[in-house]
Amino acid sequence: MPDKHIDVCFFNGAIRTEENERMAKLLRQKTKALIAFGSCACDGCVIGLGNLWNRENVFERAYMETPSTKNPQRTTPQTHLKVNEGELELPEFYDTVKTLAQTVDVDYFLSGCPPPVPLIINAAMAIFKNELPPKGSVLMPTKSICDECPREKKDKKLSEVKRIYEIEDDQETCFLDQQVICMGPATREGCEAQCPKVNMPCTGCGGPSPRVSDQGAAMAGAIASIATDTNVIDQIMDPIGTFYKFSLANSILKRKVIE
Numbered sequence: 001m002p003d004k005h006i007d008v009c010f011f012n013g014a015i016r017t018e019e020n021e022r023m024a025k026l027l028r029q030k031t032k033a034l035i036a037f038g039s040c041a042c043d044g045c046v047i048g049l050g051n052l053w054n055r056e057n058v059f060e061r062a063y064m065e066t067p068s069t070k071n072p073q074r075t076t077p078q079t080h081l082k083v084n085e086g087e088l089e090l091p092e093f094y095d096t097v098k099t100l101a102q103t104v105d106v107d108y109f110l111s112g113c114p115p116p117v118p119l120i121i122n123a124a125m126a127i128f129k130n131e132l133p134p135k136g137s138v139l140m141p142t143k144s145i146c147d148e149c150p151r152e153k154k155d156k157k158l159s160e161v162k163r164i165y166e167i168e169d170d171q172e173t174c175f176l177d178q179q180v181i182c183m184g185p186a187t188r189e190g191c192e193a194q195c196p197k198v199n200m201p202c203t204g205c206g207g208p209s210p211r212v213s214d215q216g217a218a219m220a221g222a223i224a225s226i227a228t229d230t231n232v233i234d235q236i237m238d239p240i241g242t243f244y245k246f247s248l249a250n251s252i253l254k255r256k257v258i259e
């Protein structure tokens with residue numbers, strides 16, 4: 001296939017292995033417009049939370065410690081293995097999960113886990129009509145989830161932090177007003193606030209809201225501005241899993257430093 005032979009490629013998935021990286025570079029070479037498609041390609045998504053560990057830690061957990069694993073020889077995947085028939089190869093598993101744009105040049109971004117169907121249709125129509133926006137654009141609306149959420153916003157003061165199962169949701173009031181953390185203020189709209197509409201707080205799969213470069217930092221800042229005292233912050237049981245569930249790999253932190 002000659003270079004730039006493919007008009008558009010919707011690239012799904014983060015870059016975790018050597019194979020992912022090779023495929024990203026190959027498709028970049030063969031494609032005119034490369035679209036980072038979905039939260040993994042755009043922001044690293046949940047697998048980006050693996051950046052709190054390294055390959056050794058991940059292999060230890062996956063191949064030694066999990067309750068269903070019996071591995072007395074402590075065998076882990078090797079990149080090369082000699083067998084009678086020749087040499088077998090496996091792609092290298094990297095220490096750090098990267099986004100597509102941290103690996104190759106990306107033309108457009110369409111996030112979500114999964115991306116909302118109407119936005120996929122809009123993107124496809126823009127391609128067919130040759131009406132794509134400038135390179136680097138996010139093919140999503142330019143507001144936050146709160147702008148499309150029907151829940152009533154009141155005084156938004158956080159005096160304690162509760163999990164969703166600890167409240168009797170009135171199904172009308174903003175979750176933050178009910179003391180439940182909702183990532184709506186820091187998350188880009190496009191899904192029509194489908195989680196709050198079915199009585200679950202937004203966990204942030206749409207990626208950072210417009211004008212926000214670090215989704216977790218923006219949400220932590222929002223929480224700090226409405227918390228009535230510092231004890232509230234201490235009640236957040238899993239701050240990284242809460243604020244960076246979908247975007248750690250694409251954050252300012254990117255990963256935990258492991259000596």
Ligand code: SF4
Nearest residue numbers: 146149174175182184
């Ligand atoms: S914080 Fe959540 S529940 Fe409140 S308005 Fe925003 S999206 Fe809706």
Ligand code: SF4
Nearest residue numbers: 191195202203205206
């Ligand atoms: S409400 Fe939030 S978590 Fe739910 S689909 Fe929309 S962006 Fe994703």
